[in-house]
Amino acid sequence: MLEATGVTVAFGRHRVLDGVSLSVRPGEVVGLAGPSGCGKSTLARVLALLLRPSAGTVGIDGRAVTRWRHRAPQRTSIGLIFQQPRLAVDPRFTLLDVITEPLRAARRPLERATRLAEELGLTPELFVRRPHEVSDGQLQRACVARALALEPRYLICDEMTTMLDASTQAHLVARIEAYRERTGAGVLAISHDAELLDRWSGGNVQEWQPRPTEIAG
Secondary structure (H helix, E strand, C coil): CEEEEEEEEEECCEEEEEEEEEEECCCCEEEEECCCCCCHHHHHHHHCCCCCCCEEEEEECCEECCCCHHHCCCHHHEEEECCCHHHCCCCCCCHHHHHHHHHHHCCCCCHHHHHHHHHCCCCHHHCCCCHHHCCHHHHHHHHHHHHHCCCCCEEEEECCCCCCCHHHHHHHHHHHHHHHHHHCCEEEEEECCHHHHHHHHCCCEEECCCCCCCCCC
8 A cells, every 4th residue: 555644745835735634545646635735746756755854754555655766665665647748758868768767767678668658648759759859748648658568566646637639638648548457556546537537436535624834835
């Protein structure tokens, strides 16, 4: 289980999260809905071990996280898909470089990247293109493939389908669902689209409202 318990995040005097608790079990889809500014993306970064909370704990399969960011040995257990793919990739990379980045960092074989790219609907001629040479939808497909490259036990989809056309949205959700069904991974789906979350999670949606102490995450 991926679990946040009493997580608080503060930047200076601004408290973004205040004692938040949330859990995602293996094989489960949990939807997290709420307006901009209620701290959803900040929680995603904490759960992905990219941001150390000011207080509280994160646990992965019964083990508390004690090391964060690039030093966290448990990071490969979690895949994170960001809302804005153009801010989440190195602009010098080709799409194939984007997908192979975690494989290279973990010193894993790179052959899996090509298969993932094709499963996500990226044709071979796109592999050598850089982010500015492809559409938002094509770049987000590469980012989804990157998140799946190390076969994480948990996936965090932070507004993954924002500003994408309906066809691309449906394809990406279907790929995540196929991965979940095949591997038993847990999924935290974050979105403003309550209808999408309700369909995706089977009604297992947590609604957040902003608090006076919270700022945009």
